[in-house]
Amino acid sequence: MRYHAPHIITEGAIQYPLGTLNGREIQYDFEKILIYLDAKGKLLFGKKFKIHREDREILYKLCLYFIQDKARCTQMGIDINKGLLLSGPVGCGKTSLMKLMKHIVPHQRPYEVVPCRNIVFGFNHIGYKTIEDFGNSQFFCFDDLGVEPIGRYFGKDCNVIGEIMLSRHELFINHKRKTHATTNLNAAELEERYGNRVRSRMRELFNLVAFDKGSKDKRM
Template identity: 35%
Template structure:
């Protein structure tokens, strides 16, 4: 119960007009490795894909937990999917390797699915985030490396953007957590 209070206190420090929602309890259970998380039907060995409408606090929740975990050496890297695409157009395959094959730690991808999908590099089209996710899936299978992400997409839309093959693999590597509610942005 103390960890729940710590999360709420940190959230109040970081977020003006903080309103506690279910996502904070679910993420608290996950990051504290609570049995309650598995009782909800989730798996502590998988990563997290938090989906829902815009403005429902998904990104803010991850920011709170990133700050909390930083002090316990359980940090995770944060990456904007749109920024990854911009970096890819400047740096090429080095970016794929940085977040995919060569990454040996947890990465949180913000706004998965909102990035440009077909990016041209030297005349070739690439679905950059799909390539990164495929590499991260292989790292998850081989080494248990987790991935976190937030998105405004639903399952069907993931299939349309990344293909059914990747959507199926995402089911294996992620706990899909849906956040419902109206936008907090006013």
């Protein structure tokens, strides 16, 4: 992927303008961003991918966050300095959207989307170094937060993702490093899973952006 200017993204032989350049500022156009996201989604996930009309509101919030439109984000109660916790029912498209959204801002530092259960499997093999690795200064989106198994290393149980969240919070406070995540769980379920201390850190780490509870399963 190449881009000639931050507002024009080139995929193969096709150029996608996401807006217009006004001096050094990009005036983004939401409809144009959706055209690009639909095309990029098909490249990443196959021809069946599509942008669903009922997701426009959530996409609008995500777009405002990623293009760092501070004024509009503030109106919507989104802090552009915090990460995103994208929540919603199984199959509503959270993971795909988090894999997709970073492509509209190729000039920003990308984050890696990592399934929480894979992190726990890694911990079970190599132990506490896993927590260090994911608590480091890289940018991550932790996928499927809260449904991973408890970690177990040399007979000792560990709430691996809970420990990583504490490290990520420290990183956020000291170095402004953002963390993103997706989850099927609500706030009460997250607190039950990780405890009050981690849940309160999550409030500081994340903006909560939630799909409607009735969002359909797009994998059907």
